[in-house]
Amino acid sequence: MLKLTKKADYGLMALKYLAEHPETPALSAKDVADAYGIPAQLLAKILQRLTKTGLLRSHAGMNGGYALARDARQISAYEVILAIDGPFFITSCTRGAKSCELTPSCTIKEPLARVNDTIAGVLKSISIHDLADREHGDAAAARDRQGLVTLTV
């Protein structure tokens, strides 16, 4: 429980891979799938979804494939997960939902909604660029050393 779906995992891995190969104009779903040993057809659908939500740009035909629609720094893990898995909520009953099935009995939701927000905040603070090139001495590495994101719950 509290798991990312494999699709979201695959999506993040694929975007990271694309971010690591900025020289190539486009990489096919098969290219990426082979690189990670992911089912190609499944990854294709994931990338199609990311294209529809505007995170990727696609090009059909030979030598076609996918490329990041924006700079890797401008794409957050949150966006990717949201695009693939849809909105996530820790609790069954959301704060936004007008009425939970157990209303008003479910008094637990308000505090947990804040946990939810915290998680979202963390995911928003992580970019595809952070996932890639973690070994280089850049912002991501600096974050490693002394902690960049500070959240208040």
Added chain:
Amino acid sequence: MLKLTKKADYGLMALKYLAEHPETPALSAKDVADAYGIPAQLLAKILQRLTKTGLLRSHAGMNGGYALARDARQISAYEVILAIDGPFFITSCTRGAKSCELTPSCTIKEPLARVNDTIAGVLKSISIHDLADREHGDAAAARDRQGLVTLTV
């Protein structure tokens, strides 16, 4: 996705309810279930599990039931979720696991493991007491005002 199971939800609600009724020596699973409209048998098994993990103390027979084994301040949401749903990990491949199926292809896991730790940290910082009595002017309310927990990612 990234959802708590209903069982964990129920467990948190039940503990909160117990924390709100410190005067009664014990509340039966049925009492709590009725209070929230939760299936009694299901809740019973959840409470049994929490008893086995030491978060609750049980007493069979008439006027029996469950009571918190510790002060509500000393029981974290993390413990409850862990007891009910087992260890949770954001990614399929854990940092602890010696080899993920995709090793070494899954290069995404390290950054996400830190997200995982962050979430765990947030859940550890929330006690059953925080869930209950949120309206009273205590630590929980103070936390509302200016933020208590500060995490570094």
Added chain:
DNA sequence: CTATATAGGACCGTTCAAGTCGTATATTTG
């Protein structure tokens, strides 16, 4: 002894993630 509880195993239905298949369409290249 009886009513009320916990304890716990067996079982079932539904849902959903994960993956496959098939087909239509676009595009490059020979």
Added chain:
DNA sequence: CAAATATACGACTTGAACGGTCCTATATAG
């Protein structure tokens, strides 16, 4: 043009996990 390569997309299958019920055994208060 034709063939090869890709995206686009809907339908389908399979397996596991969640949510929930049922049944039985045991403990205990009155």
